[in-house]
Amino acid sequence: MDLKIKNKVAFISGSSSGIGYATAKVLLNEGAKVYINGKDKKKLDDSTEKLKKSFPKSHVFAVHGDFLQENQVDEIIKKLPDIDILINNVGIYKSQSFFKTKFDDWMDPFQVNFMSGVRLSKHILPSMLSKNWGRIIFISSECAYLVPEDMIPYSVTKASMHALSKGLANLTKGSGVTVNTIVPGSTLSEGAEDFLTSLSKKDNIPVEEVKKRFFENVRTSSLINRFANMNEVATTVAYLSSPLSSATNGSVIKVEGGSTS
DSSP states (O other), X not given: OOOSOTTOEEEESSOSSXXXXXXXXXXXXXXXXXXXXXXXXXXXXXXXXHHHHHSTTSEEEEEEOOTTSHHHHHHHHHHXXXXXXXXXXXXXXXXXXXXXXXXXXXXXXXXXXXXXXXXXXXXXXXXXXXXXOEEEXXXXXXGGTSXXXXXXXXXXXXXXXXXXXXXXXXXXXXXXXEEEEEEEOSBOOHHHHHHHHHHHHHHTSOHHHHHHHHHHHTXXXXXXXXOBOHHHHXXXXXXXXXXXXXXXXXXXXXXXXXXXX
């Protein structure tokens, strides 16, 4: 299927690995020009080179910067060209007791996960409206619904995304711009694979058994009883980036295997 995004310009925050990187690959394969971002410059440069090798005729660019650092956010925004597709993907989290959380444990994920989308959207949306075309996509999480007791700050930021996305979508009424949210579930990212491997070694059981136990004991509401692969999420993001999705606006699209349904 031709998603009709050839030469469209996309920026994906937090995309040197994981879902953001997988999305970059799908968009590049469709002919989009893609700007990826990360706070670790070496990792970002390595990811950029890998994409260039995989898609030698493509246009891929690196925008280094940490969304936790306000001055770096300003620099990221200054480096961006006119953007057609904005994918607010960057996110941080940590596991800890709610009763031990400190001020920064709340403000850091709020700044990175939520305010990055506010600042990028505020900068990019006016141009989209003036062109009468654009796509803004927020990458949320099933944790917005299934809140782990040790990840409350992260979950709050993801739930807040939904209100922000809907509010921005209301601002696009009657235009060719859309704003939507995607809710991934348990996804087999590099980080998830590392975590599963560590549990496998700790408990001296195969990784496949660790995965099985996760869905038997933790994510029991899943209807697919498996981890999604990153491409399943990335292709959904790519569709919402396309003119083919023009009737979808202000929506929450779930790619979580039915875990929150």
